[in-house]
Amino acid sequence: MPDSLVIKNLNASIGERPILKDFCLTVPKGEVHAIMGPNGTGKSTLSKVLAGHPDYSVQSGSALLDGEEILGLEPDVVARAGLFLAFQYPSEIPGVTIANFIRAAIVARQAKGTPFDAKAYYAELYAKMDALKMDRKFTARFVNEGFSGGEKKRCEILQLMMLKPKYAVLDETDSGLDIDALRIVSEGVNAMRGPDTGFLVITHYQRLLEYIVPDRVHIMWDGRIVHSGGKELALELEAKGYDWVKTELATA
């Protein structure tokens, strides 16, 4: 499928320990898919493996971004191919301002020698910060340094909005956000929804999915998707907890 992110039979490990086990998932462009699952089932691992993190090794399987294999590529190549990861725990980059960081990321996507339109850049940056209700003074702050948990997550979404990837993986973007922030950030993501972008939203809470209404919900368990359904699956999960999945797995 050319217009999808297609993950097939992905087996990946950290050190000797297998984490992803024959993982399969397809996210078509224009759709929002949510992954829910207990702590430690490998949700963040999935996002890191897709992004080409050097700590993880892939044993087998494939991940095709619009038909192109991204496994085995350098992280920056995957990023420029169109995959964006909003980190569960974003890194701090001392001394590098948000404005300069996003600018460098945009310049990295342009052909060498293309003049940079600084005026247009700042206009867009400020507009998106306004939408996310971020103080414009943040442009001069160093990336994630001294940010509160919620500020970090907003900054991830700001980058997402500025870089406009084909596919975005949001790893627990809702954790650490207060109610208002949750709504604002969700509005930001919703504004980006459209036929050119696919989303994979990792979350523990149904609440986020009230704001970012998913097309599909998947339950991840021990390194693979064990159950998929519509948005009502999240409600069911919230009501029944994961024990229900466990029982279902045992009887299957």
Add this chain to the structure above:
Amino acid sequence: MAEIDENLAQREAIEVDRSKGDFKYEESYAFDAGIGLSPSVVDYISQVKAEEPWIREFRQKALKIFEGLPMPTHWATTDLDNIKFENIRYYLAKGQKAVRTWEEVPDDVKKTFERLGIPESERKFLAGVEAQFDSEAVYSRMKEELEKLGVIFCGPTEGLRDHPELFRKWFGKVIPAGDNKFAALNSAVFSGGSFIYIPKGVKVAQPLQAYFRINAENFGQFERTLIIADEGSEVTYMEGCTAPKFETATLHSAVVELVALKGAKIQYVTVQNWSANVFNLVTKRGVAEEGAEVRWIDCNIGSRLTMKYPGVVLRGKGARGEVLSIALANDGQHQDTGAKMIHAADDTTSNIIAKSISVGSGRSTYRGLVHIPKTLKNCRNNTECDALLINEHSRTDTYPAISVRGQKNSVQHEASVSKVSAEQIFYMMQRGLSEGEAMSLAVNGFVNDLVKEFPMEYSVELKRLIELQMEGSVG
């Protein structure tokens, strides 16, 4: 901050790109002192320059001192033992007189400086330029209005010959020949460099610049600089340096003396980007009289081994001294740099901020000296040393050596070592930056607050040099 960056972007067009230093045109020299060091080599240099007997004696005496002093290897590095003084050429020049228009500069030499962007920056933002090629300046020119104000900008030969009443008094006084082995060597064979005099009250708005180019292999460049800022005057001097990549060791050993008289201000900016086989062993010191200020901005990016500790002797009441330094030690390089602040009067203040970056097997060392004797009062020093390690094998050492006595003086010292983590690099690469871009962004972030203190043209250049180094350091 965003605004500042926009300015940078606009200024990028007038940048001097020293990264392009690695090229070389074949040369023939009219003056050549041959290979090796001896009293007759020293005499040859003195004779070619038609120097007065006292200078010749000064040189010969310095040669004896040089021969008598041991190598300072016990405290720095044994790499100095690899300098073979007997294999070095001590004087190479195409001519004896620097010309005043670029048209008159021999074509091949002109081509070199054009490639380095020197004539262009002169047109755009400099008050005066001197371009040295191996042992002698080939070009030297200053804006006429400065000449009319009595500013002198020439080389040591002309300075000592034509203005002895100004320069002789201080020549070799801030840094005597016996200061250290390499100061002695320079005193014996010095050639080229800048002698500058700024008259009372004259404030030179644009910088004066010297550009030092080593073209010959197995060669030693020994320029000598003496800047005297008379009472209440101000000047910024900038120096840059490059050389092509050499197979064998080449030596650069300068002596720079600064004299800031009552209320004067001297700012001395260096961007050192020697190629990887150049030993860069330089002695730099300034004297600040009452209410005067000497500020060293010292960036060491290139060379095989740099040993350099710019200093200020705070001789007059209320004098200020500052060293802002950045050192980047890439694979196989050792940057042994630092600062010296000698407080010798009441109410004097000094500030040292040193940032070093070690990459791969690179090694950086901070070596400082702050001295405030018990008899003084109201003296203050602030010392900050920050080191950034890019990966496991790199190394950094700090030797601050602060001796502050007396109840009425204060000192503040901070040191930090940080690392660029694999997670940070991954995070930046996930945004689309290559590994090299990610590292140079991290490094530029590390030096950012210091670079903001630099003259604009130099901060742009420095940023580019760092990018080049970081990109070259990843496979």
